[in-house]
Structure formats: C-alpha cells, structure tokens
Amino acid sequence: MRPFTMNIVDDMRGQNIIALEHAKRDNRKVVGMYCAFAPQELALAAGAIPVSLCGTKHGPVTAAEKILPRNLCPLIKSSFGFAITDTCPYFRFSDIIVAETTCDGKKKMFELLKEYKPIHMMQLPQGTDRPYAVAWWVKELEILKEWLEESLGVEITRANLREAIKLCNREREVLKRLHEMNRLDPAPLTGLDMLAAIWMKGFNVEKENGINLVSQLIDEIQEIADKRQSPFQPGTPRVLLTGCPVSIGSEKVVRLVEECGGAVVCFESCSGIKTMKNLVDEDEEKEPLQAIAECYLKIPCSVMTPNPGRFELLGQLISDYQVDGVIDLTWQACHTYIIEDVNIRNFVRDRFGISTIQLETDYSDSDLEQLKTRISAFIEMISV
Numbered sequence: 001m002r003p004f005t006m007n008i009v010d011d012m013r014g015q016n017i018i019a020l021e022h023a024k025r026d027n028r029k030v031v032g033m034y035c036a037f038a039p040q041e042l043a044l045a046a047g048a049i050p051v052s053l054c055g056t057k058h059g060p061v062t063a064a065e066k067i068l069p070r071n072l073c074p075l076i077k078s079s080f081g082f083a084i085t086d087t088c089p090y091f092r093f094s095d096i097i098v099a100e101t102t103c104d105g106k107k108k109m110f111e112l113l114k115e116y117k118p119i120h121m122m123q124l125p126q127g128t129d130r131p132y133a134v135a136w137w138v139k140e141l142e143i144l145k146e147w148l149e150e151s152l153g154v155e156i157t158r159a160n161l162r163e164a165i166k167l168c169n170r171e172r173e174v175l176k177r178l179h180e181m182n183r184l185d186p187a188p189l190t191g192l193d194m195l196a197a198i199w200m201k202g203f204n205v206e207k208e209n210g211i212n213l214v215s216q217l218i219d220e221i222q223e224i225a226d227k228r229q230s231p232f233q234p235g236t237p238r239v240l241l242t243g244c245p246v247s248i249g250s251e252k253v254v255r256l257v258e259e260c261g262g263a264v265v266c267f268e269s270c271s272g273i274k275t276m277k278n279l280v281d282e283d284e285e286k287e288p289l290q291a292i293a294e295c296y297l298k299i300p301c302s303v304m305t306p307n308p309g310r311f312e313l314l315g316q317l318i319s320d321y322q323v324d325g326v327i328d329l330t331w332q333a334c335h336t337y338i339i340e341d342v343n344i345r346n347f348v349r350d351r352f353g354i355s356t357i358q359l360e361t362d363y364s365d366s367d368l369e370q371l372k373t374r375i376s377a378f379i380e381m382i383s384v
Contacts, residue, residue: 009213009217020090031098032051037122037301038099038100041288042161044207047160049205053090055080055088060078074250100122103334168280169282174215182266184230187232191254192251194267195248195271236263237382241253242329244331252363252368260376277298324383
C-alpha cells in the first residue's frame with residue numbers, strides 16, 4: 001500500500017518551482033548549493049533560499065562532454081550540463097553559488113562554472129584527524145559569511161544564525177525519523193518512495209512546509225505499519241545502499257533491486273541518512289559558526305582521509321535495519337569511493353558476515369541488463 005501523501009511529494013518539485021518564481025518576483029535571493037558540506041544555515045540566516053543543484057539525470061551529459069572529458073563522474077557532467085544548457089530552473093533562479101573542494105573533478109568544474117554564475121569556493125579540509133581541521137572550517141565559514149553579506153547586501157546576525165540552526169535541525173530530525181520507519185520488517189515504504197521524499201528537501205522554498213509534509217507522511221506510514229501492511233512480503237531481502245549519492249533521475253539501481261525482489265531499506269550515502277545523523281549544537285553559549293563547523297565536518301564522505309566515520313555509521317545501520325546485504329554503488333570515475341570499496345567489503349564481511357556487491361555505473365541505461373543480471377543474482381544469494 002502506497003501512502004497517499006506520496007502523491008503530494010510527487011507533485012512538490014513542480015510546486016516548488018512555481019513557489020521559487022513567486023519568491024524571485026518578491027526579490028528574495030536564492031543560493032545554489034552542490035554538496036552536503038555547503039551550510040544551508042548561512043544562506044537561511046542571510047534571508048535567502050538555499051536550493052540543491054546536483055545533477056541527477058543523464059540528459060545534460062552529452063552537452064557537458066563537449067567541454068568536459070568523457071571519463072568523468074556523471075554527477076559532475078550532469079551538473080555542468082544542466083548549467084550550460086539552462087535546463088535546470090534551480091540553477092537559473094540562483095543568484096549566487098556556494099561550491100566546495102571535495103573531489104578534484106568538481107572543484108575544476110566549478111572553475112568553468114564561474115562563467116555562468118558568481119561562485120564562492122569553500123576550501124574543505126580533506127581530513128578531520130588534524131587538530132586544526134575544525135578551526136580551518138570555522139575560518140572558511142567566516143569567509144563565506146562575509147561573502148554572502150557582501151553579495152546579498154545583508155547582515156548575518158548571531159540571532160538569525162541560531163534560528164537557522166534550529167530550523168535545519170528540525171528538518172534533519174524529521175527526515176531521520178522518516179528514514180527510520182524502514183527499520184520495521186517488512187519495510188512500510190519502498191526505497192524509491194523513501195528516495196523521493198528525502199530528495200524533496202533540497203528544493204523546498206519554505207522549509208516549514210517540507211517539515212510538515214514529511215511529518216504527515218510519517219503519521220500515515222505509521223498507520224499503515226500498525227495495520228501490518230507493506231509493499232513487501234515478509235522475508236523480502238533487506239538491502240542497504242552505500243556509496244555515491246543517488247536521487248530521482250539516477251535511481252536505476254534502487255529500481256532494479258526492488259524489481260528483482262529486494263527492498264532498499266536504508267540509504268547510507270549523503271543523499272540519505274549520512275547528513276541527517278548529526279545535529280548542530282544549539283547551545284546559546286556556543287559560537288554558531290563553531291557549532292556549524294563541528295557538525296558538518298562529521299559527515300563521513302569518502303574525500304576525507306582517514307574516513308572512520310563511514311565504517312562506524314555502516315555498522316550501526318546494518319544492525320539497526322537488520323540488513324541482509326550491502327550494495328556499494330559507485331559512479332564511474334569517482335575515485336575516492338571506488339578505492340574505498342575494498343575496505344567496505346572487508347568490513348562488512350568480517351564484522352557482520354553478510355554479502356556485499358560493488359556496482360560501478362553511470363546515469364545512462366546502457367548497462368541495465370548487465371546490472372539486472374548481477375543484482376538479481378545478489379538478491380537470490382542473500383535470500384537463502
């Protein structure tokens with residue numbers, strides 16, 4: 001049984017575009033962001049609307065490959081393609097862009113993107129085991145704050161920062177609660193629907209509306225679960241998806257898993273629970289930028305070295321969600337995730353004794369049959 005509220009979620013992207021058009025007519029500023037490390041709190045405290053810009057569809061890749069190398073991550077090519085073809089309304093409406101030096105491909109792509117929009121590049125520390133990492137990120141937040149104030153003609157006050165922190169924390173909490181509904185067995189929500197509901201957050205013009213909608217969805221899912229209803233049969237193999245972020249438009253692996261008889265019950269990636277797990281400290285005695293920096297640097301991205309947080313989170317999720325198997329999804333040419341896979345497979349096997357599979361693909365449909373064959377065999381293996 002599919003929750004009725006998912007119909008509203010399905011319509012939200014179109015409604016958010018209309019809301020964004022109205023906001024622009026009211027002279028509200030829009031700040032585009034490509035990564036989970038870009039702090040929404042600062043954009044909100046500046047009175048602007050933060051929107052997600054990551055490319056998730058194959059369509060714009062062809063245009064991007066006229067400028068970018070073909071052997072580059074599809075997320076980067078899709079993002080750049082959307083920009084240069086002016087086919088992403090969120091990029092079009094963005095007044096300024098906040099970028100970050102995560103992977104090498106993205107940071108060099110951002111250099112080209114400066115021809116299309118004003119961009120501020122945040123220099124992300126590549127590890128958190130150094131004593132100066134947090135201080136470094138605090139300084140980057142201070143520089144970003146000054147740039148936003150100058151670009152938008154506003155003052156970002158401590159009071160506004162604290163209010164923005166509380167709002168974003170509430171959003172994280174409600175999305176985490178939604179994700180945790182699939183701890184139930186059988187899961188009450190398909191992986192595709194979970195992905196759609198989580199994905200929506202990056203496009204909400206008014207965060208309060210998004211928070212209320214997700215709360216409504218949680219209540220409906222609980223009612224469905226109380227009636228012992230589910231889109232899956234009891235005993236359906238439970239799969240955790242880790243690795244590169246997936247979203248609507250790049251969800252082919254999620255779709256194939258569920259077509260082949262599995263249930264994607266958990267998304268560990270930065271499009272899933274990885275960015276919801278930690279909250280920003282709301283202590284009034286703490287400097288807001290310090291609190292934001294400490295929280296964001298806990299995101300266990302594969303660009304960090306070492307990256308123990310990813311293994312800690314994986315272990316917790318495997319236990320909490322009663323996972324039968326783990327799929328490590330890597331977009332082609334995403335070097336940090338591809339190299340980290342061997343340690344992920346060893347960790348899952350040695351610590352939990354369950355099976356993993358690594359899938360390397362792109363956004364196209366050219367390998368659908370190959371993926372289906374491998375995923376079907378994996379689901380059959382973990383069903384035993």
